[in-house]
Amino acid sequence: MESSGGAPFGCDDPAGGEDERLRGGVPLLYVLRDMPGELDALLETLLEPGHLRVGQLEIAVVEERYEVRHVEDFGRAELELFTRPEDARQLSLYDEAGDFRPLKTAPNLRRGWLLRLGTIADLHRALDYFYPAMLGVWRDFHAGRLTPVPLRTTLARQTGMYAVTRKLTDEQAQALIGSFCRSDTGCLKRILWPIAPGLPVASLPREKFETADSGDEMPLFCHEACNLLVAKAREVVKSSKTT
Numbered sequence: 120m121e122s123s124g125g126a127p128f129g130c131d132d133p134a135g136g137e138d139e140r141l142r143g144g145v146p147l148l149y150v151l152r153d154m155p156g157e158l159d160a161l162l163e164t165l166l167e168p169g170h171l172r173v174g175q176l177e178i179a180v181v182e183e184r185y186e187v188r189h190v191e192d193f194g195r196a197e198l199e200l201f202t203r204p205e206d207a208r209q210l211s212l213y214d215e216a217g218d219f220r221p222l223k224t225a226p227n228l229r230r231g232w233l234l235r236l237g238t239i240a241d242l243h244r245a246l247d248y249f250y251p252a253m254l255g256v257w258r259d260f261h262a263g264r265l266t267p268v269p270l271r272t273t274l275a276r277q278t279g280m281y282a283v284t285r286k287l288t289d290e291q292a293q294a295l296i297g298s299f300c301r302s303d304t305g306c307l308k309r310i311l312w313p314i315a316p317g318l319p320v321a322s323l324p325r326e327k328f329e330t331a332d333s334g335d336e337m338p339l340f341c342h343e344a345c346n347l348l349v350a351k352a353r354e355v356v357k358s359s360k361t362t
């Protein structure tokens with residue numbers, strides 16, 4: 120018998136909510152692992168060419184300050200100015216239509232703003248509001264410390280109302296991932312995990328699994344299926360039972 124309520128066990132909190140895993144808005148996983156200033160220094164190195172693209176953000180170094188804007192606003196003059204790292208939280212909450220963004224890495228960041236910050240620590244903090252923990256995940260991937268979790272492992276961990284997701288078939292998983300995780304309408308992250316060992320995701324284009332840096336871009340990596348995908352998997356299994 121199912122218990123009601125609860126949340127699926129998946130990678131981080133895609134809604135970006137401030138729960139016990141967050142300290143001051145920064146994911147606890149990241150706080151525990153980071154040596155003081157280590158990620159700030161890494162971010163500074165990534166910005167040595169003078170600019171960096173992260174998801175839908177374009178970051179530019181301008182007169183020893185950092186300017187962050189939507190990548191499609193690059194070159195646009197009339198932007199609303201923000202100056203605090205905390206402003207990033209508000210800017211990332213709602214899409215252009217004013218709807219809540221449950222997934223921080225969805226390609227629906229709103230436009231029309233410019234965030235100007237004075238220090239690399241502030242920039243790092245803002246980045247963690249836009250794309251929580253993604254700098255640390257990128258660092259861990261390149262340090263060989265990131266272990267991708269197959270979807271079957273994530274689903275096997277589910278309890279209560281989400282335990283039914285273990286019944287998702289491989290075909291259903293392929294179709295679900297192919298629609299839910301696609302970069303143009305779903306999520307900008309690149310997938311590192313397979314459905315099961317020896318069973319890769321085959322329903323998305325090759326670029327979705329590309330791990331190489333392009334030089335001026337820091338890719339966002341998905342090393343474990345998120346809570347939202349697990350919740351969708353439950354819907355798929357439930358609806359296939361009733362048809």
Ligand code: SF4
Pocket residue numbers: 224299300305306307308309310341343344345346347348
């Ligand atoms: S499971 Fe899919 S939607 Fe969720 S974070 Fe990973 S790539 Fe994005």
